[in-house]
Amino acid sequence: MLKQRKDFLGLYDVPGEDIMEILQTARSMKDIFTRSIKKVPTLRGKTVVNLFFEPSTRTKSSFDLAAKRLSADVMSISKSSSSVVKGETLLDTARTMEVMGADIVVVRHSHPGAARYLASNLKAAVLNAGDGAHAHPTQGLLDIYTIWEKLGELQGKKILIVGDIAHSRVARSNIWGLLNLGAEVRVCGPSTLLPRQIEKTGVKTYTRIDEALEDVDAVNILRIQLERQESGLFPSLREYRFLFGINEVRQLRLKDEALVMHPGPMNRGVEIESSVADGERAVITEQVTNGVAIRMALLYLLAGKEVQHENLA
Amino acid sequence: MRILLKNCQPVDPGNELPERADLLLEEGSISQVNKTKDQPDNTDCIEVIDLKGAFLLPGLIDMHAHFREPGYEEKETIRTGSEAAAAGGFTTVAVMPNTRPVADNPATIELIKARAAEVPIDITPLGSITKGSAGSELAEIGFLSQAGVRGLTDDGQPVMNSEVMRRAMEYASDFGLPIISHCEDLKLAAEGVMHEGYYSSILGLKPIPAAAEEIMIARDIALAELTGARLHIAHLSTSRGLEMVLQARAKGIKVTAEVTPHHLTLTDKAVLGYDTATKVNPPLRSQQDLEALQQALNKDEIDVIATDHAPHTVEEKMGTFDSAAFGISGLETALAVLHQKLILTDKLNWEKLVQLMHYNPAEILGLETRGLEAGARADLTVFAPDKNWQVDTGKFKSLGRHSPYNGWDLTGKVLLTIKDGRIIYDDRGDQAEILY
Numbered sequence: 001m002l003k004q005r006k007d008f009l010g011l012y013d014v015p016g017e018d019i020m021e022i023l024q025t026a027r028s029m030k031d032i033f034t035r036s037i038k039k040v041p042t043l044r045g046k047t048v049v050n051l052f053f054e055p056s057t058r059t060k061s062s063f064d065l066a067a068k069r070l071s072a073d074v075m076s077i078s079k080s081s082s083s084v085v086k087g088e089t090l091l092d093t094a095r096t097m098e099v100m101g102a103d104i105v106v107v108r109h110s111h112p113g114a115a116r117y118l119a120s121n122l123k124a125a126v127l128n129a130g131d132g133a134h135a136h137p138t139q140g141l142l143d144i145y146t147i148w149e150k151l152g153e154l155q156g157k158k159i160l161i162v163g164d165i166a167h168s169r170v171a172r173s174n175i176w177g178l179l180n181l182g183a184e185v186r187v188c189g190p191s192t193l194l195p196r197q198i199e200k201t202g203v204k205t206y207t208r209i210d211e212a213l214e215d216v217d218a219v220n221i222l223r224i225q226l227e228r229q230e231s232g233l234f235p236s237l238r239e240y241r242f243l244f245g246i247n248e249v250r251q252l253r254l255k256d257e258a259l260v261m262h263p264g265p266m267n268r269g270v271e272i273e274s275s276v277a278d279g280e281r282a283v284i285t286e287q288v289t290n291g292v293a294i295r296m297a298l299l300y301l302l303a304g305k306e307v308q309h310e311n312l313a
Numbered sequence: 314m315r316i317l318l319k320n321c322q323p324v325d326p327g328n329e330l331p332e333r334a335d336l337l338l339e340e341g342s343i344s345q346v347n348k349t350k351d352q353p354d355n356t357d358c359i360e361v362i363d364l365k366g367a368f369l370l371p372g373l374i375d376m377h378a379h380f381r382e383p384g385y386e387e388k389e390t391i392r393t394g395s396e397a398a399a400a401g402g403f404t405t406v407a408v409m410p411n412t413r414p415v416a417d418n419p420a421t422i423e424l425i426k427a428r429a430a431e432v433p434i435d436i437t438p439l440g441s442i443t444k445g446s447a448g449s450e451l452a453e454i455g456f457l458s459q460a461g462v463r464g465l466t467d468d469g470q471p472v473m474n475s476e477v478m479r480r481a482m483e484y485a486s487d488f489g490l491p492i493i494s495h496c497e498d499l500k501l502a503a504e505g506v507m508h509e510g511y512y513s514s515i516l517g518l519k520p521i522p523a524a525a526e527e528i529m530i531a532r533d534i535a536l537a538e539l540t541g542a543r544l545h546i547a548h549l550s551t552s553r554g555l556e557m558v559l560q561a562r563a564k565g566i567k568v569t570a571e572v573t574p575h576h577l578t579l580t581d582k583a584v585l586g587y588d589t590a591t592k593v594n595p596p597l598r599s600q601q602d603l604e605a606l607q608q609a610l611n612k613d614e615i616d617v618i619a620t621d622h623a624p625h626t627v628e629e630k631m632g633t634f635d636s637a638a639f640g641i642s643g644l645e646t647a648l649a650v651l652h653q654k655l656i657l658t659d660k661l662n663w664e665k666l667v668q669l670m671h672y673n674p675a676e677i678l679g680l681e682t683r684g685l686e687a688g689a690r691a692d693l694t695v696f697a698p699d700k701n702w703q704v705d706t707g708k709f710k711s712l713g714r715h716s717p718y719n720g721w722d723l724t725g726k727v728l729l730t731i732k733d734g735r736i737i738y739d740d741r742g743d744q745a746e747i748l749y
């Protein structure tokens with residue numbers, strides 16, 4: 001099924017078995033990391049273009065590294081260095097890259113649906129690296145991979161996402177991916193940061209963190225942005241920290257094996273206390289490492305039917 | 314010039330009519346309405362047209378369309394908009410004043426009227442409520458009235474200042490003009506792009522709550538009660554908004570309301586896929602809102618169906634959902650879509666449709682009606698209920714090529730549009746024609 005997809009835009013319509021295939025592939029990719037030569041020829045002769053219309057450090061470098069470890073040729077375009085500043089449209093910029101021979105276009109844009117818009121207008125494969133508040137499937141997958149690697153099968157696991165759910169593509173991708181794998185998903189934040197009718201997806205909503213933390217297997221803590229406070233969605237970072245911040249006391253409520261996660265970048269001392277971020281339960285740095293493996297897996301799966309699995313060996 | 318329209322099903326709640334009728338048109342008017350006879354007659358007619366049982370309606374009136382001229386001729390002109398109207402079966406269109414300059418002065422109204430004299434349909438320009446539709450100072454409503462304006466609106470830019478709206482209602486009443494209100498609390502709408510609900514939540518698009526519309530409907534009803542003014546709610550789209558209008562009317566407040574074909578036939582679910590043709594303001598609402606509006610039609614609780622035809626350039630509607638302009642090019646699909654989705658499903662009948670798209674808008678704007686009776690001016694719409702076609706925005710007469718109905722297979726199409734006894738739109742041949 002996965003190999004028949006031209007594009008990879010979100011986790012909404014990806015069934016559990018396909019997600020598992022991606023995770024398995026990512027595990028093979030991760031094996032490469034421990035070798036002395038961290039590179040395989042799988043995508044030699046393929047061209048990957050990273051089109052980043054929003055600032056990004058970790059996602060962009062992660063895609064960059066993933067493509068290079070698979071021996072693809074990589075070009076990275078950011079908004080400030082592209083013709084977008086001269087008024088060129090998103091589609092024209094992408095088409096320019098396509099006719100230069102891009103096989104896979106990785107796109108990050110602030111508008112929801114931007115990746116889908118390119119996908120329906122390009123012959124090249126489109127990989128969504130984050131479109132507004134809509135989806136960030138590789139982040140969702142790397143979070144899920146991290147849980148799977150540490151705790152095993154996702155079915156029945158209770159996963160809590162805390163913070164600004166309304167404006168978060170990371171939350172949405174985690175929600176769909178986890179639900180499709182049969183996990184129980186909880187979201188927690190002030191009502192101003194919970195999108196309307198999100199419970200129709202199948203998630204449980206909480207506005208009190210202590211209740212939400214009860215019996216969870218992992219808690220994924222989202223970055224809280226100062227601009228949300230400025231636009232009146234909550235009174236102060238101080239109060240947010242008091243009501244929703246994950247600190248040592250709250251951490252004590254967690255089960256022994258429960259994980260603390262953060263997709264980054266962190267505001268230490270706001271949504272997560274430093275001692276928790278650097279504590280024993282935290283798998284935040286593993287998430288970053290796993291991100292490269294997940295992106296390698298997706299690039300490999302999208303690069304086309306003719307790429308053989310044997311190349312991995 | 315004499316034309317005989319034979320064998321049609323006339324629809325006119327204002328007149329007693331035979332089931333099958335022949336109408337003779339002479340000198341721009343209807344001269345005879347007779348029961349269809351079998352024998353041939355009137356060989357002295359220029360044209361004898363067998364309508365084969367097609368529906369014949371008084372020419373449709375759209376009281377809410379944007380023709381963009383002057384100032385935005387790249388989106389639409391009075392000529393292209395009029396051609397789109399004729400193709401959609403409309404013989405009279407009220408055009409919105411959000412042009413450049415805004416139609417807040419008699420000179421702009423005169424310019425629109427001069428352009429309108431060159432097109433085959435009637436155009437009635439609406440004036441703005443405030444200068445530049447900026448919402449702060451009243452436009453010269455007296456002069457606008459003298460120039461022939463029949464309604465006032467700052468459509469697209471709601472009058473946010475309640476004091477200004479109050480004074481506008483009082484002042485407009487002196488001239489007998491209705492205030493047509495675009496109800497939207499801009500702060501609450503917060504630059505949203507679609508209806509707030511499950512679909513906005515999963516699409517990650519900025520939401521517009523229904524309350525942004527309802528709060529302003531409530532305010533305007535309160536002001537209409539305070540001032541005694543005539544209030545017309547433009548593009549009503551929510552069930553609570555409808556309830557408030559009904560309550561107000563029951564209290565004797567002079568309030569009327571219009572609904573668009575798209576709010577009667579599509580919901581926010583249509584936005585899945587991010588098709589920019591579904592981006593419109595007010596946004597496509599929930600299933601529950603749609604059902605409430607559909608039911609209200611049958612109970613005569615809604616006064617008017619108006620298109621809110623809002624053309625834009627191709628460039629303004631391409632790109633991402635966030636970057637696209639709001640608006641649907643609606644004139645050329647309105648009647649066929651209403652036929653398919655409401656009439657064929659028994660949610661609306663032809664008599665009510667004529668009330669909603671001819672008599673009621675005429676009454677609100679103080680326009681002459683065109684009943685199907687001897688002596689009336691012959692503004693007529695002929696609709697062939699069995700004609701199958703596919704919506705292709707590439708073939709639109711309008712410069713606005715964006716429609717959520719693009720690609721839909723529809724049954725039933727406008728066959729002829731007749732203005733003052735003359736055929737101005739003819740789709741009997743291979744190619745639909747506009748006739749000047």
